[in-house]
Amino acid sequence: MTRVDPTDSQRTRLLEANAHRCCVCKRPNLGLHLHHIDGNSSNTVDDNLAVLCVEDHDRHHRPGPYSATVNHLDLSPKVIAEHKESWEAFVIEARRETPMVVATLAAYGTEECIHSLQLVMQWPDERIEYKRSFHLLDANLDRLTDEIIAEVQAIGPHVQLISLSEPLPIDHCPCCGTGYSRTIKPALVARLTDPxxxxxxxxxxxxxxxxxxxxxxxxxxxxxxxxxxxxxxxxxxxxxxxxxxxxxxxxxxxxxxxxxxxxxxxxxxxxxxxxxxxxxxxxxxxxxxxxxxxxxxxxxxxxxxxxxxxxxxxxxxx
Missing domain, CATH: 3.30.160 (Double Stranded RNA Binding Domain)
Known part of the structure; x- marks a missing residue:
């Protein structure tokens, strides 16, 4: 098997198709690799290349060291291919002039004291494609708000960001408690996005x-x-x-x-x-x-x- 490395233009194209994020964790500002999904390093076509961060790439090739961790993912070729297909389709939809996907922002704590925020990006049928938590321990509310807006616009400049009212108890904070992610019902997505x-x-x-x-x-x-x-x-x-x-x-x-x-x-x-x-x-x-x-x-x-x-x-x- 003769290894065929991706071309520079191919790498640029795939990174853009994935919004410069790992197709598994979707986290920004991480080192990214192009992974041969079927394990054949000579099969260097777009459909067989997944954009993975260093950590998730390592999880696929060395699953043993991660087996005891809470965040361990079963990154088999099939699972990676599913992540790639779903994320690249989501990015395409998010970048349309009138996207049918939406982003929601939920707060945890009380109206007087917000503890954390969670950004969720979802399909119209409530399937969650991406979520990320922001803690006020890391920055003040104004800075986090700017960061969240920039995060949505980096994936899709026309995606609507919907702020959900009534903060949830801290017990539901995805990082600190049992975890609870809020989504928008399909009917409401249609009202908000259909031109x-x-x-x-x-x-x-x-x-x-x-x-x-x-x-x-x-x-x-x-x-x-x-x-x-x-x-x-x-x-x-x-x-x-x-x-x-x-x-x-x-x-x-x-x-x-x-x-x-x-x-x-x-x-x-x-x-x-x-x-x-x-x-x-x-x-x-x-x-x-x-x-x-x-x-x-x-x-x-x-x-x-x-x-x-x-x-x-x-x-x-x-």
């Missing part, structure tokens, strides 16, 4: 004329993305359930139940910002379209106030 959303997205709302209930559906062209429902529960709660969560909102004394229910629906519309809105009522199979979100009077069936007073007296007498 046709502002023209082709549609939300349909069906209002039950006889019961205090309604259904919400969001779609992009012929692709269904999201379903939700809202109904009056026991005259005491507005029960809103969707594909991602389920919650019961206690009724307030004012405004009217219909106004409170309409506010929930408007918040859903604001979140999804559909280009087109259809509101229907009447026959479920063939609803009549209406212009406004007018809920019927059956929504005003509050629980009997005397029931609440009786319960309050009962609790006070215990």
């Amino acid at each position: 046709t959303w502002q023209t082709d997205s549609i939300c349909s709302i069906y209002i039950n004329p006889k019961q205090p209930s309604l259904a919400i559906s969001v779609a992009l062209r012929d692709r269904h993305l999201f379903s939700g429902s809202l109904h009056l529960c026991q005259g005491k709660f507005l029960h809103y359930a969707n594909d991602y969560f389920d919650e019961r909102v206690p009724l307030r004394d004012s405004p009217s139940v219909r106004a409170q229910a309409s506010a929930i629906v408007r918040s859903v519309l604001k979140e999804w910002s559909p280009a087109n809105l259809l509101i229907g009522t009447g026959n479920h199979d063939s609803p009549s379209l209406i212009e406004n979100l007018d809920l019927p009077r059956c929504w005003e069936k509050r629980a009997n106030p005397s029931f609440h007073r009786t319960c309050a007296k009962s609790r006070a007498g215990r």
